[in-house]
Amino acid sequence: MLRHARQLVENAERIETLANYFTQGWEPEIRIAMDTIFPEDLMLSVLNAFASEHPQIRITLVESALSGTDEALLRHEADLVIGGHVPPGFTGHFLLNIQFLAVAHPSHPLHHNDAPLTLDDLKSHRQLVVKDSGSRRLDAGC
Template structure:
C-alpha cells in the first residue's frame, strides 16, 4: 500500500465534522455517501486507528480523530494553496484579487496604489472590502480576502508593518469644547457627544469610545467626519484621513491636557502566506513602495 494518503480522505474527514454527518458531507463534497464512507474506512485502515465513533446516529471524532482533524485542515489548506498557485502560474496572474482594507487606511493612498498597480494587471479583477476592527479578522479567517491591511494580526497569521497611523482628537471650530478656551480634561469630553465607528465584524465593538454620556455610532468614517464638520460631536480620526479638513479649518485639534494623539500600526497580511498569487504579491509590493516614497514611517512611536 502507498505511504501517501490521498487528500480526498482528509477532505472527507473534515467534511463529516464540519457538516455533521456522512450524508451531509457527501452533499457538500458533491460525492456519494458510499464514497465518503469508503474514504474514512481506507483512512482508518491506513492509520490503523479509529477516527470516528458512533453516538446514536452521529459520527463523533475520537481523541485521535480530533488531533488528526487539526492537522488535516492545515494539509488540505496547503494543498489547495499549491493548486491555486499552479493555476495562477499557468494563467500568468489571478483573474480575481480580493483586498480587505481596514478603514483606518487612507482611501486616497489605497486609490493611488491601485492606480499604480492597474496597468500591469489589467486582466485582474479587484474586489475591495472596507472593514472595521474584527471585520478584517473575519475576512482573513473566512478566506474572503487574499490581501489584508489590518491593525491586528489574528492568531495563526503573520504580517509586515505597513503604515503607522496617528489619531488626533478634533471638533469643528464652533463646537462648545473649543469655546472653553483652555486645555481640556477627560471630564470635559464626557459631557459632549462622541462620534465613533462600529465594528464591521461579528464582535460589533465601537472603536475609540471614551464612555461619553452621549455618542453617535457610524458604520464608515466618511459619515462620521461629515458629522464632526457639522459640529455634531468630537472624535479621534486618523490624521491622514482628515488632512483636507484640518488644512481648511473645518476641523480643529482639541487642546487636550493628555491623550490628544493616539497611535496604531497597520500591517500587510497575506491570507495564504506561503502561496500569494503574482498579482497579490505585486499589489503588496506597490503598497510598500508607496509608503516608502511618501515618507510615511512604519516605526512605532517612542514610549511616552
C-alpha cells in the same frame, strides 16, 4: 469579416496573457479587505499602479471596520487584509502610523480649553461611533 477576425485575435492574445499569468502563479482575482481607517487615497493610488502593471487581474476591495477586517481573512473572504493588527496565526508587515485627532467646531466648549485634551474632557461630549463590521461588534467611540 476583417473586424471580427481582429477581435478574435485580440481575444486569443488576452487568453494567452492570462494563461501566462497563471503559469507564473498569479491569481485571476485578488480580494482585499481594508479597514476604514486606512487612507483611501493611498489605497486607490496603489491599486491604480498595480492595475496598470497587471491589467488581467481583477481586484475586489471591501471596506470593513474593527473585527470585520480580521473576520474577512479568517472566513477566507479576503486574500489580503489591511488592518490595525495581525490576527494570530498570520504574518503581516507594518505599513504606516495613523494619527487620530479629536475635532470639534470652533464654537464648541472644547476649543476654550487651554490645556491639552484628556479622555475625561472628551467623555462628557457627543461621540461619533464607528460601527464594527464584524459579528463580534467591538464598536469604538471617537
